[in-house]
């Protein structure tokens with residue numbers, strides 16, 4: 001009984017900080033319709049700023065409370081600056097570009113934090129009152145956790161009060177329903193959006209600083225928190241504050257018990273819960289269908305097969321790749337292989353995201369399954385390379401088919417979130433099932449017998465793979481797929497089975513990414529969990545969006561540009577900030593991607 | 603021969619009874635006009651018949667077979683084609699490719715991964731485009747068509763399925779008077795020569811009374827009157843509620 005009670009309380013305590021961050025995210029999304037990837041970074045800033053403030057203040061509860069509020073105010077200001085400086089300019093841009101821009105912010109803020117506070121974890125020295133315990137049902141329970149438990153519902157009540165009882169809140173809710181209508185009422189939308197963003201950022205900062213006593217300010221917070229917050233917001237229903245609290249409690253409590261009952265599988269547990277909720281209630285616990293059929297600007301432009309200049313460029317590119325080992329030696333060969341793999345990886349994402357209309361935040365899952373599949377086949381079953389290279393895409397394709405069967409019916413952000421969830425599960429398996437995967441150490445020693453021979457194998461597979469995808473996209477299947485994306489009701493009324501087509505595209509996309517992963521494994525001689533990380537999924541997204549989602553040329557150009565850029569920048573200090581700045585600039589100045597831009601210039 | 607028979611059809615959205623106890627049928631080669639003021643439930647009827655939404659009550663039979671609750675793609679394969687009030691083409695394709703896609707679906711070829719879609723059904727597509735008067739626009743992007751042309755494309759896509767029953771939701775919207783007349787005559791010809799049953803709605807009463815064999819008047823979801831065009835036009839209730847004076 002006491003175990004049950006204390007675990008529940010622990011769960012509720014973590015639910016509170018989860019809720020604070022998620023509430024900010026959901027409020028921002030509700031009004032601005034921007035999925036703010038940088039929300040976790042705001043939370044991280046909250047932790048660091050909070051650390052700086054609290055370590056300088058007297059160490060009693062009243063000053064602590066003041067410091068916490070000051071931190072929230074500071075992050076709110078940063079949020080407002082972010083909104084005015086960047087987001088305001090991209091509200092009309094396609095959803096994925098907004099996402100990309102906010103990911104650029106993540107990178108910039110990560111390096112800014114590193115620069116300001118240094119690389120070390122900063123724990124908060126805990127004064128006696130923060131270390132106190134109370135006796136509950138015969139066991140000791142941290143006093144601060146009780147405070148946290150109370151803060152969650154308090155903030156929830158406060159938010160509900162603000163949104164239902166103040167003029168500002170009513171306007172915000174109206175904007176959530178219909179922002180053009182609110183604009184028509186003569187309300188200053190810019191001010192409304194900025195204040196909403198500031199509120200959301202303040203909540204993120206609050207969540208960050210309140211998590212300090214139990215942990216530390218560290219540079220991993222941004223991505224860890226954003227994944228959790230996404231999960232909670234999606235499970236609760238996008239834009240629903242009450243739903244966010246429910247979901248936070250559900251997941252907090254589940255984690256608290258999971259740690260004890262199923263140690264090592266908590267991550268998997270969380271994402272399984274999310275998957276189950278979304279399969280049963282596709283719009284989250286308290287979410288509603290908002291008729292979210294916003295077509296991206298790219299979707300409505302004509303898609304043409306490659307013209308003469310594109311074929312010429314591709315021919316020159318191919319010649320360069322063929323000659324690379326002879327002309328430039330082994331180092332160039334390594335970079336060239338990376339580019340080729342990136343190209344296939346990005347092209348595979350393009351299939352589902354472009355013609356398929358299914359954005360993915362977790363494309364690295366299939367890449368990782370292919371990479372580990374090949375590595376484990378080679379290591380454990382002594383499978384020869386050709387068989388391992390053939391087996392990997394089959395494994396990845398099967399996994400994609402199984403997952404896709406549940407999720408291809410969903411649309412937009414929800415689908416993207418579930419792909420993210422699945423990628424996190426795969427990642428957790430790679431990290432946590434040490435016996436099979438070697439955990440963080442990875443699977444090592446998977447080298448091809450003949451490196452130069454392998455380079456040409458990789459070249460053949462990657463170029464061949466892209467050509468196959470191209471052929472499929474211009475087949476009746478590819479057209480039917482695109483028809484379903486362009487006008488779902490029209491396509492269905494013509495007898496096209498859109499769900500089945502989407503599932504097939506999802507599977508094809510997964511299998512191709514798996515092939516890319518297998519090739520990558522052989523080129524690096526190893527498979528690591530980083531192949532499946534969120535940032536690797538984002539790499540693929542960036543490559544596709546960088547090149548432009550309108551045609552298959554886009555991801556190819558994007559992959560080569562991004563890999564080149566990455567390799568150039570990687571050698572420099574603060575490469576993330578530079579990369580982030582470049583991404584932001586690209587979104588602001590080339591919203592149709594490089595290929596789209598070139599297309600338009602002709 | 604009865605092609606379509608709907609019986610006791612009902613659909614509510616929240617408190618609104620969009621379609622309320624609607625019963626009618628169409629025989630082969632017949633042109634039935636469904637008319638009524640805005641919000642009468644005409645589009646909802648179409649959506650119910652092609653399976654886009656499911657009725658709360660009532661049944662829909664096609665050639666004597668109960669199709670209530672089937673998915674739109676299944677109903678399409680049974681030979682029901684439709685156009686949409688808000689016409690939608692496949693915007694990322696040319697006009698011709700729109701037709702090629704629809705024709706491939708009609709010929710059950712949407713699962714061909716290795717054929718060249720742009721080389722298939724070229725002649726058939728051209729014939730359909732010529733029929734609706736879009737031949738000159740074949741290579742234009744569907745996303746940039748004028749609205750009237752988009753309606754034409756929508757109709758051509760519906761016709762690509764060689765439907766035995768054609769549903770047209772305001773086919774002449776966005777067209778000039780003469781164009782609309784030509785389109786209506788085309789539909790009439792298809793009905794007379796191929797025995798296609800047609801159910802359509804149109805706000806232009808001249809067009810309705812020019813080609814309809816029978817008219818059903820809908821008002822707030824209920825059937826207000828039905829019969830041949832002359833008797834419906836003469837019906838005092840219809841005159842008072844809908845046709846008014848001068849319409």
Ligand SMILES: Nc1ncnc2c1ncn2[C@@H]1O[C@H](COP(=O)(O)OP(=O)(O)OP(=O)(O)O)[C@@H](O)[C@H]1O
Pocket residue numbers: 615618619620638639640641642643644645646647687
């Ligand atoms: N998806 C929906 N959700 C809620 N209400 C709906 C929906 N579709 C239609 N309605 C309502 O049902 C009623 C009938 O609408 P419907 O579109 O069928 O009318 P209509 O006769 O086609 O009108 P119009 O001539 O303007 O096209 C209207 O009151 C409309 O608001």
Ligand SMILES: [Mg+2]
Pocket residue numbers: 644645646687771
């Ligand atoms: Mg209508």
